[in-house]
Amino acid sequence: MDKKMVTELEGLAAKIRINSIEAIRKVGAGHIGGSLSIADLLAVLYGKQMVYDPKNPQWEKRDRLVLSKGHAGPAWYSTLAAVGFFPEEWLWTLNEGGTNLPSHPDRIKTPGVDATTGSLGQGTSLAAGIATGLKMQGSESYVYLIVGDGELNEGQCWEAFQFIAHFKLNRCIVIIDENKKQLDGTTQDILNPFDIAEKMRAFGFSTQKVKGDDLIAIDQAIEDCKKVEDQAVCIVLDTIKGQGVKFFEEMDANHSVKFDSKAVQEATDKALEELRKGCV
Amino acid sequence: MFTLADNHEIGKELRTTVVDALKEAMAIDEKIVALDADLGGASKWTDLAKDVPDRFINVGIAEANMVGVAAGLSLTGYTPFIHTFGPFATRRVLDQIYLSGAYADNTINIYGSDPGFAAGHNGGTHTTWEDIALLRSIPKVVICDAADEVQMDWIIKEFAKLKGVHYVRGNRKGVKKVYAPGSTFSIGKGNLLREGQDYLIVAAGQLVSEALEVAEMLEEKGISTDVIDMFTIKPLDKELLLERFGGKKAVITIENHSITGGLGSAVAEVLAENGLAIPLKRIGVDERFGQVGTPSFLQEEFGLTAEKILEQVKDL
Numbered sequence: 293m294d295k296k297m298v299t300e301l302e303g304l305a306a307k308i309r310i311n312s313i314e315a316i317r318k319v320g321a322g323h324i325g326g327s328l329s330i331a332d333l334l335a336v337l338y339g340k341q342m343v344y345d346p347k348n349p350q351w352e353k354r355d356r357l358v359l360s361k362g363h364a365g366p367a368w369y370s371t372l373a374a375v376g377f378f379p380e381e382w383l384w385t386l387n388e389g390g391t392n393l394p395s396h397p398d399r400i401k402t403p404g405v406d407a408t409t410g411s412l413g414q415g416t417s418l419a420a421g422i423a424t425g426l427k428m429q430g431s432e433s434y435v436y437l438i439v440g441d442g443e444l445n446e447g448q449c450w451e452a453f454q455f456i457a458h459f460k461l462n463r464c465i466v467i468i469d470e471n472k473k474q475l476d477g478t479t480q481d482i483l484n485p486f487d488i489a490e491k492m493r494a495f496g497f498s499t500q501k502v503k504g505d506d507l508i509a510i511d512q513a514i515e516d517c518k519k520v521e522d523q524a525v526c527i528v529l530d531t532i533k534g535q536g537v538k539f540f541e542e543m544d545a546n547h548s549v550k551f552d553s554k555a556v557q558e559a560t561d562k563a564l565e566e567l568r569k570g571c572v
Numbered sequence: 573m574f575t576l577a578d579n580h581e582i583g584k585e586l587r588t589t590v591v592d593a594l595k596e597a598m599a600i601d602e603k604i605v606a607l608d609a610d611l612g613g614a615s616k617w618t619d620l621a622k623d624v625p626d627r628f629i630n631v632g633i634a635e636a637n638m639v640g641v642a643a644g645l646s647l648t649g650y651t652p653f654i655h656t657f658g659p660f661a662t663r664r665v666l667d668q669i670y671l672s673g674a675y676a677d678n679t680i681n682i683y684g685s686d687p688g689f690a691a692g693h694n695g696g697t698h699t700t701w702e703d704i705a706l707l708r709s710i711p712k713v714v715i716c717d718a719a720d721e722v723q724m725d726w727i728i729k730e731f732a733k734l735k736g737v738h739y740v741r742g743n744r745k746g747v748k749k750v751y752a753p754g755s756t757f758s759i760g761k762g763n764l765l766r767e768g769q770d771y772l773i774v775a776a777g778q779l780v781s782e783a784l785e786v787a788e789m790l791e792e793k794g795i796s797t798d799v800i801d802m803f804t805i806k807p808l809d810k811e812l813l814l815e816r817f818g819g820k821k822a823v824i825t826i827e828n829h830s831i832t833g834g835l836g837s838a839v840a841e842v843l844a845e846n847g848l849a850i851p852l853k854r855i856g857v858d859e860r861f862g863q864v865g866t867p868s869f870l871q872e873e874f875g876l877t878a879e880k881i882l883e884q885v886k887d888l
Contacts, residue, residue, distance in 0.1 A: 399647075400677055407647060408676035411667055417637045418672060421644015428605075428626065429648065448668075451637035458632075 293508050301507045305335035306571040309536050310564055311370035315386040317551045325533035325546035327367035329471040334371040336510045346376035349403040355433050356422055358407040360415025361440035362396035369393045377404035413446030420452045423464035435464045442474025445483050457496030457524040465517050466526040471533040475547045489528045497526040504531030537563045574755035574763055580748045583721040587744040590683055591616050593728035598624050604732055605645055607631055609638045609656045617655055635660045639668035646678035658684035658700035658741055666706055673737040674710050681731040687741040688828035689870035699862025705833025707739050708806050715806040717777035718742040722751040748781035762809035768796030772816050775826040776802050776835050783826050785878035808838050817848055822888040824853045831856035855881050
């Protein structure tokens with residue numbers, strides 16, 4: 293990836309973070325931690341890897357994204373707005389009555405959203421089904437499936453992974469956001485996931501583990517996935533919940549953040565100021 | 573338009589009926605896909621693997637994933653049919669049917685086999701007397717209970733043309749014939765099979781044939797009876813019910829299902845909401861779990877044979 297592209301993706305990642313935080317702050321509270329941990333991934337996907345047309349969201353040849361960890365909706369919406377699926381103003385209606393941007397993605401309401409998710413685990417099977425359908429049609433489109441590490445508590449994920457591996461759905465790129473925290477605490481404390489990459493390998497996936505804030509590494513990992521034939525593919529992203537904003541990274545319970553104190557507001561203002569410097 | 577069968581012998585196995593109907597539908601529409609969860613031998617859907625290998629998927633023993641994969645196929649323009657035993661096609665995967673299916677406006681056609689006493693030797697774990705109650709609570713889901721092979725054949729072919737989530741329950745084995753070949757139906761329209769003045773019987777599924785027998789026996793006792801085959805439990809044909817309630821001394825519902833939340837409850841709601849004080853007798857299973865036994869033993873044990881039903885309704 294050339295320097296110009298890196299700068300561009302950095303700018304997009306910053307914009308995703310800024311708008312996710314602003315949208316959630318406006319509504320008073322929301323899923324900051326898991327939104328920020330996938331901002332860099334979304335920048336690589338929508339800034340470089342994915343094939344799509346914001347003017348024609350249902351374009352047959354588009355790549356699909358299934359955000360199985362649906363609570364990170366704000367990050368996805370910020371991305372979709374940034375690349376032109378809908379006006380940025382929509383972001384300031386997040387979770388308001390009658391909005392097109394509900395907390396968890398809804399394919400009926402939001403242009404660019406292909407799969408309705410929110411009940412954890414279910415997106416994995418949806419992606420498996422979409423990848424199966426595309427394969428049956430001889431399509432060359434990719435399906436990007438983003439799963440949370442806490443979400444892996446759900447048994448349905450493992451049903452779907454067996455399916456994806458068995459049918460060698462190599463155009464379904466499974467990306468696990470290992471941010472090491474879930475709502476009630478660390479994944480270690482709540483339900484030990486052990487070594488996720490090793491588990492995925494044992495399930496039959498060609499698996500890579502990369503730093504989740506390294507745009508070049510994420511991009512390369514996706515490129516490597518695209519070279520794999522005859523085997524399911526997985527990328528485990530080593531991320532931090534709240535990634536990219538030190539204040540949120542260090543916050544203990546950052547799954548859902550309430551913007552109800554002066555301290556949080558001031559820290560957020562400072563963080564946004566920093567992020568805006570990187571947003572060209 | 574339907575006509576009644578000229579005999580009430582046991583017909584073709586419903587599972588074979590489903591497979592044959594699917595084969596026909598799949599030959600016409602290349603977007604139809606069939607999925608089973610390692611019960612292809614029990615459902616005979618493995619036959620589809622021979623005919624249309626590209627469009628039959630055995631997902632393994634993973635029902636939740638099967639529903640999600642079906643929804644994903646719908647998202648790429650396919651019309652999926654899925655099968656497993658009734659309880660695993662409904663109560664085990666309720667959230668998947670709700671969200672990945674109905675809420676997300678996807679198309680999934682579900683055949684839940686061996687409802688209620690049809691579970692036979694598979695016993696209480698495999699018995700579903702709550703599937704209709706569960707699915708009735710989900711907006712827009714269509715629920716059918718097939719009376720016989722002719723109706724099952726029509727239902728499968730009709731589902732193949734529609735968008736949305738549709739559920740049909742039915743025995744895998746053969747059941748008594750009710751309809752003559754070539755009969756057609758309408759989703760959401762009950763079928764008035766017999767007209768009378770005293771009682772209104774509303775039945776569904778394989779107990780429609782028992783309902784007709786009960787009506788015969790009541791006739792001998794001087795009680796004349798309407799019989800409606802309410803094969804679509806949702807949406808319910810309220811119009812037909814309201815038309816036939818008039819002047820009746822009693823309303824009787826007959827279902828191979830719990831009396832809570834199924835056909836009996838649906839009919840009770842229509843009676844109550846319209847201020848009609850007609851005595852209602854709901855024949856079905858009341859606060860009991862299933863158990864092992866032959867289907868005929870279980871039908872008798874749970875009071876769902878024509879004779880047992882008659883005992884419960886003759887003195888209304």
